[in-house]
Amino acid sequence: MKKALWVIKIGGNVIDNPNQLALFLHDFAQLEGGKILIHGGGKIATQMAAQLGIETQMVNGRRITDGEMLNVVTMVYGGLVNKNIVARLQANGVNAIGMTGADANAIKAVKRPVKEVDFGFVGDLKEDSVNQEILSKLIESGLIPVFSALTHNGHGQLLNTNADTIASALAVGLSSIYETKLIYCFEKNGVLKDVNNDNSVIQNINPSFFEELTKEGIIADGMLPKLQNAFDAISKGVKEVYIGNAAKLSDIHQGDNFGTCLSLN
Ligand SMILES: Nc1ncnc2c1ncn2[C@@H]1O[C@H](COP(=O)(O)OP(=O)(O)O)[C@@H](O)[C@H]1O
Ligand SMILES: CC(=O)N[C@@H](CCC(=O)OP(=O)(O)O)C(=O)O
Numbered sequence: 001m002k003k004a005l006w007v008i009k010i011g012g013n014v015i016d017n018p019n020q021l022a023l024f025l026h027d028f029a030q031l032e033g034g035k036i037l038i039h040g041g042g043k044i045a046t047q048m049a050a051q052l053g054i055e056t057q058m059v060n061g062r063r064i065t066d067g068e069m070l071n072v073v074t075m076v077y078g079g080l081v082n083k084n085i086v087a088r089l090q091a092n093g094v095n096a097i098g099m100t101g102a103d104a105n106a107i108k109a110v111k112r113p114v115k116e117v118d119f120g121f122v123g124d125l126k127e128d129s130v131n132q133e134i135l136s137k138l139i140e141s142g143l144i145p146v147f148s149a150l151t152h153n154g155h156g157q158l159l160n161t162n163a164d165t166i167a168s169a170l171a172v173g174l175s176s177i178y179e180t181k182l183i184y185c186f187e188k189n190g191v192l193k194d195v196n197n198d199n200s201v202i203q204n205i206n207p208s209f210f211e212e213l214t215k216e217g218i219i220a221d222g223m224l225p226k227l228q229n230a231f232d233a234i235s236k237g238v239k240e241v242y243i244g245n246a247a248k249l250s251d252i253h254q255g256d257n258f259g260t261c262l263s264l265n
Contacts, residue, residue, distance in 0.1 A: 005178035006035040009167035011186035027249040029092035040163035077148035101151030109151035123159025130173025168229035185246035190259030
């Protein structure tokens with residue numbers, strides 16, 4: 001029987017809130033078994049870029065990343081955010097190790113081809129992007145990898161890669177070794193019928209319902225790529241995918257109490 005592995009993504013709005021982040025990291029530390037954390041930080045990168053006089057442009061939930069913006073996201077995701085999270089996890093008794101895709105050649109990406117939009121230094125992931133061997137070695141040695149939203153192309157180029165996509169690729173890539181459970185944590189209670197009403201959680205979503213909700217405009221903005229990545233993971237062998245509130249991570253063992261559950265049927 002395969003061992004269980006939690007693959008947990010924490011969103012940018014929680015990272016930007018010190019109290020919520022502290023609570024989440026405390027609960028993450030209590031989760032038993034193998035685990036990986038993936039963090040975003042898009043909101044902080046946008047703020048930092050603005051302070052440097054660099055304008056942010058997002059298309060379909062992805063950041064246009066020219067050379068200057070790549071420098072900003074490398075400093076923010078790979079430095080400021082990643083190292084703070086690692087230090088706080090260490091303080092919670094978790095032997096965390098900060099990672100980008102370049103470290104230990106953990107995740108290789110290809111620069112997104114230029115079509116209607118030139119995204120610049122943005123990386124797309126492929127089926128074989130995740131280095132299962134090195135990651136399972138890290139995990140089996142008792143380390144807890146903490147990934148930022150950066151990958152590399154194997155030729156010296158760092159690439160900015162959506163953190164939801166990295167989480168999905170890690171869950172898929174490691175599913176041949178572990179029974180992976182992918183959990184997207186953010187500041188709301190789940191996928192909501194009314195984005196302003198945290199009591200309107202939709203408990204189950206399958207692909208046809210997803211299509212319906214998208215057409216009706218109920219699912220929009222950053223929730224769109226999150227759900228696309230979530231369904232991609234399930235269709236490629238990830239057993240469980242949930243989207244819910246970072247503050248309720250300790251409920252995850254009783255699946256039904258945690259946000260929105262995604263399934264193929
Ligand atoms: N139906 C929905 N339910 C919940 N959030 C939604 C929905 N539609 C759009 N959103 C928006 O999507 C955001 C989450 O996406 P994003 O900001 O990219 O999060 P993260 O940083 O966690 O990946 C929420 O903060 C919310 O504003
Ligand atoms: C290519 C691309 O868009 N990368 C994302 C990576 C960060 C991220 O995903 O952060 P959140 O999870 O906080 O949104 C970005 O730069 O915004």
